[in-house]
Amino acid sequence: MPTIYEAIRKDHDHHRTLLETLADTQGDSAKRSEAWDEFYYDVKSHAAAEEEAFYSKLMEKAHGQDDARHSVHEHQQIDDIMEELNEMDMSSPGWLTRFKTLKHEYEHHMEEEENDIFSKARDVLTDDTDGRIASEFLTRKDKERLLVDEKAAASLED
Secondary structure, X not given: OOOHHHHHHHHHHHHHHHHHHHHHOOOOXXXXXXXXXXXXXXXXXXXXXXXXXXXXXXXXXXXXHHHHHHHHHHHHHHHHHHHHHHHOOOOOHHHHHHHHHHHHHHHHHHHHHHHHHHXXXXXXXXXXXXXXXXXXXXXXXXXXXXXXXXXXXXXHHO
């Protein structure tokens, strides 16, 4: 079983690949649409599972609260941009402009997690050598993937 850090990094590597695919495609092509759907659902389920399985544990510790809150706030900002993009026409110039913002923000977020948050988390959490936190994360991510559309609809109603 991977550690939580390995599980998150594996997702991040997949997300980076999808971001590059999206950046390299044009218009409302099938390839862009497929990559967007995969990115949209995977990032949303990843973020929700990460908040529950990883960041909630950091928030329990005084030394982890600020970093966890900062990352959860970034998740919300990224989610807002993703919702905007999901409603836009992929062939419009505005979609690509907004996508570039998303790409920049999400790459920054992933780098910050991997380079700063992980090292701090290791100081306040168990090292997860048994993979318990990673298992919780992966199980939660599977459940969250099924709830993405429901949660998006609910947030639009708010």
